Amino acid sequence: MWRLVLILLLVLAAPLRAQPMADHVVAPYALGAQLTDQGVWSLLNSGGGEAGYIFETGPLAPLPGFSGQPINILVMLDLQGTFIETRLLAHHEPIFVSGLGEAPLRQFLAQYRGHSIHEALVVGNPYGAGQGSDLVYLQGVTKATASVRIAHETILAATLTVARERMQGLKAGPPPRPDPDHDEALDWAALRDEGLARRLQVTNAEIEAAFAGTRWAGADPEARDDPQGLYLDLLAVDLGPPAIARAVLSPDSLAELARQSAVAPDDEFILLVEAGRHGLVGPDFIRNTAPDLLGATQDGLPLALRDADILADLHPDLPDPWQEATRMILRLDRRLGFDPTRDWQLVLRAERQHGMFQPEIGSTDLSLTMSLPERFFLAPSGTVQRPAWREAIEARRIDLLILGLGLAVLFALLSAQSRLAAHRHYPAIRLSILAGVIGFLGYWGQGQLSIVTPIAVIRGLTQGGGLAVLLYDPFSLVVWAAAILGLVIWGRGLFCGWLCPYGAMQEFAHHAGRRLGLPDWRPAPSFARAALWSGPIALAGLVATAFLWPGHAETLAEIEPFKTAITTHFMRPWPYVLWAGGWLVLSMVWFKGYCRSLCPLGALMRAGDLLRLRRWIPRRAECGSPCQLCRVRCRYDAIAPQGQIRYSECFQCLDCVTIHDDPRQCVPLILAVRAKGRRRAA
Known part of the structure; x- marks a missing residue:
């Protein structure tokens, strides 16, 4: 029978034949x-x-x-x-x-x-x-x-x-890249004379002529009053070659550009300086996004133009009119075929409004052709990889900053664990942190870690898929880095006890159960120890499925309720909601039951305890014999009868640290105080 089942599984797991293109x-x-x-x-x-x-x-x-x-x-x-x-x-x-x-x-x-x-x-x-x-x-x-x-x-x-x-009749391939070793002395005069700095001037009369015959003609009073005034006075410089960048940027801005180029080596940075009335962007423009009044094309195809979020200061040798003008640095992605050595067009949109209420917008395009000599670039060779991860980091810059600050504060608090556990408001501090984990790290940041990521990493390393995909979710990647660092310092407790949104939800559910007067179920030790094996079994099953039956790996990963509870906010079909919600209901009577039994990610974290470098929970000789207070009160059953801490099962709640340092709770300290009092009386 089992052979028949195995054959059936292999048939189902076999890759389906590709559908013909004609279909x-x-x-x-x-x-x-x-x-x-x-x-x-x-x-x-x-x-x-x-x-x-x-x-x-x-x-x-x-x-x-x-x-x-x-x-x-x-x-x-x-x-x-x-x-x-x-x-x-x-x-x-x-x-x-x-x-x-x-x-x-x-x-x-x-x-x-x-x-x-x-x-x-x-x-x-x-x-x-x-x-x-x-x-x-x-x-x-x-x-x-x-x-x-x-x-x-x-x-x-x-x-x-x-x-x-x-x-277009053009062979697609790797574009040329700036030659970092090419060096030549350039100044403002050389940039201007060789056409390395391009200038576009448009008068008010010319822009008025562009709108002639339309309903927007005459809609700009300033253009009517000063026809010879400059509507647009644009200076554009390609900063890709280091020699050109040195000639137009201040040392501080040049250093910032170098840092950006090191992070994004495939980006070509373009400096725009505008001394006219156009202003480059609209009043509602947000930095680090695609500019609303600017565009670029090459060979008739659009180029992905974005703000580089660099506040540029110009080289002091540039003439005074440019020093006080509007400045902006944009970036173009060479990975998508942009070739700075061939002509490309920088397009600026000039807009006018007609009407008072809900005005109609009219526009005309102003174009400046750009290119650089080939001597500044290396000939393309090989295949250029396309990791588009920097945009994901920039899109979540604020979230990553808040996350980094929060993790720094958490690490600082846990590094002073004795003082934290002894604080009279420690329970409130812990619950406040867990509430922030649910709200910011979970629902807002979508930083709930999942066993799917480690399995994808394993498959990428063994099957050549690469790990660049991890960079597309930088928020979760930072949480992973914190969890791994926590494994080295404290064991699994940092993530499972402090950074897991679903684990925090279970803890709040248990507190709700206490408020409602529900029983606090403490399973028998034999059952608790047996339940610990369900997580490793689930983990082994997921890993095996990922390699032997990859088409069903994501479905089997639904054993984790994280996606339902955190990612989709319980907006899923009822079986998934019942599974995720059921564990929360069970946690009202069994403290964090899912974390302590079936969680495959928790099982992986338990295995990661091998990375832990020290035993950080203080112990006394009396712990375990004769004193059993910490073991009895440990809701995770992470303390052996002999008093040793099972770090692979410890969630770093610090309850035992509180007892250990409290002379009103720790039995050895109480007995020591009493003995000292008797000696004084004697």
């Missing part, structure tokens, strides 16, 4: 000839003529997701670069497997239809974007921002590769 084509199109070895096919219209291209993103842009495997998306593109279809083919993103389901991801992909690769597509919200902005915003998926960004980067990289090779 993906939607009417009225038909599949043409295969054009490349990477799976790019021609798309034919009903008359048999070439109508576009169809391809899968997997072979062209194998950007790994959180499972270590890429998201594979079908893209149909017409000859003008308009998306006909974007359809999900395969993925293993945990949040979409059984958390939110695939529907939100499919709805996100449906937004590409009808849009063009010539549009500046951005995932997010239109912060600071006016009505005339060229940016096209695609609505992301709440609680799945990183996965959606990976999907967007995959579509963008694969589609632009096809467009450059097939639609």
Whole structure:
């Protein structure tokens, strides 16, 4: 019988045969000839003529997701670069497997239809974007921002590769990079004479002429009153070559640019200085986002232009008019095909309003052509990797700052454990920290760790998937770093006792049970010890499934209630809610029952106790024999009858530390005080 079951499991676990490309084509199109070895096919219209291209993103842009495997998306593109279809083919993103389901991801992909690769597509919200902005915003998926960004980067990289090779007649490949060893003496005069610094001047009369014949003509009184005044006086400098950057930036700004370049070596930084009335961005612009009045194109394709969030100070040798002008540093991503040695266009949008209430916005584009000589760059070689992780870090900069400060405070408090445990308000301090963990780290930051991540790491290391996907969720990565550091210092207690949002929810549930007068169930030692084995068994089952039956690994990972309780806020089908909520109800009578039994992540943390370097909980010779007070009061059963601490089961609640240092509770201290009193009386 067991052999039959094993054969059935192997058959189900076998990879499904790939669906033929022809089955993906939607009417009225038909599949043409295969054009490349990477799976790019021609798309034919009903008359048999070439109508576009169809391809899968997997072979062209194998950007790994959180499972270590890429998201594979079908893209149909017409000859003008308009998306006909974007359809999900395969993925293993945990949040979409059984958390939110695939529907939100499919709805996100449906937004590409009808849009063009010539549009500046951005995932997010239109912060600071006016009505005339060229940016096209695609609505992301709440609680799945990183996965959606990976999907967007995959579509963008694969589609632009096809467009450059097939639609523009340009071979897609690694772009040239600035040569760090190229050095030449440059000053302001040399920059200006060689065209390394480009200038664009537009008078009020010229901008008025651009709006002539429209309802926005004459809508700018300042332009009418001063026709020879400058509406735009723009200086643009490509800061990629170090020699050019040294000639235009102050030493402090140059150092900041070097730090940014070290973090993001694929970014090309562009300095803009504007001394006219345009001002570069609108009044609602938010730093570190895509500028609403600026854009860039190369070969007719949009470039991803973003603010670099660097407050630039200019070199003192630059003329005075520029020193007091508006300054801004932008960045362009060379990984998506931007070539600074070929002509590209910096586009500035000039806007006007017509009407008082709900005014209509009119605009015209002002363009400046940019390029740099090839002597400043290295010839491209090899394949350029596409880790788009810096945007994820910048998008959560404030959250990461708050998280870092919070972790620093927590580490400082726990390092002074004796004073913390002896504080008369310690219970309130602990519950306040746990409430913050649930609210900020859990619900807001989505930093609930899961066993899915370590399994993905193992698969990435053993199957060559890489670990770059971890950088797409920097918030959780910082929590992981803190948890690992805690393993070295204290054991599992830092994460399981202080940083796990679902564990904190169980602790609050137990306090609620006490308030409601429910019984406090303490299972028999034999049952408690047996329950400890359920976690390692669950962990072993998950690891085995991930390698032998990978298509079901994410489903089996639902043994963790974290996704239901924290990620989706219990907004899931009733079996998942019953599972996650049931453990919270059980915790009202059995203190943190899930943490102490079935949790596979807890089992991994227990194994990580091997990293712990010291025994940090103080003990006395009387602990365990004859005194059993700490063991009796330990709600985790983490103290052996002989008095030793089982650190692999300790959640760092500090209750035993409180007893140990309190002369009113610790039995050896009480007896010592009494003995001292008797000696004095004698």
